[in-house]
């Protein structure tokens with residue numbers, strides 16, 4: 001069984017006790033429909049090393065496989081959508097790093113189980129870019145990131161042509177308005193162009 005604590009000091013300083021797999025699964029079963037929906041969004045405001053996020057991503061990736069396993073292009077578009085729908089914040093940098101690595105490795109292990117070919121490099125880069133934004137170090141009580149700037153949450157639109165639009169929202173405003181707030185930044189659209197052979 002994975003240890004639930006890293007040290008007594010961390011329990012004392014940060015209340016860090018990880019949830020074990022059995023409880024994670026049981027809790028997510030209570031929102032089973034949302035957890036298997038590729039586009040439903042989840043934000044874990046104290047994500048630790050990603051126990052909940054990894055299980056949510058696993059359930060979403062299984063949906064992507066069931067629906068799109070015979071169409072490489074749609075598979076990768078929806079894989080990106082699944083990754084982009086998951087957010088995590090933790091106050092401790094090592095937890096953030098572990099969560100990112102865990103979600104990244106999980107995504108690629110599922111891909112390589114399905115496709116003999118490697119995941120296209122452009123898709124890999126897009127997944128890394130999204131995870132680097134979505135899983136962040138910060139204090140959710142003060143709504144600030146590790147540089148004491150306001151925490152920003154990115155919304156991703158990934159269309160069927162693999163064009164990605166990123167809009168950033170102020171996390172504090174999202175909480176205070178029930179997400180009825182305008183973006184603080186809208187980035188120019190970027191298009192992912194994977195090599196045709198790899199996504200056919």
Ligand SMILES: C[S@@+](CC[C@H](N)C(=O)[O-])C[C@H]1O[C@@H](n2cnc3c(N)ncnc32)[C@H](O)[C@@H]1O
Pocket residue numbers: 014015016017018019044045046047048049050051052089090091092095138139140141142
């Ligand atoms: C009880 S653990 C739960 C971790 C994970 N959610 C799980 O269930 O396995 C609480 C986590 O909250 C983080 N944390 C404590 N205070 C925080 C804060 N103000 N902002 C963000 N994260 C915080 C800790 O670093 C720790 O990883």
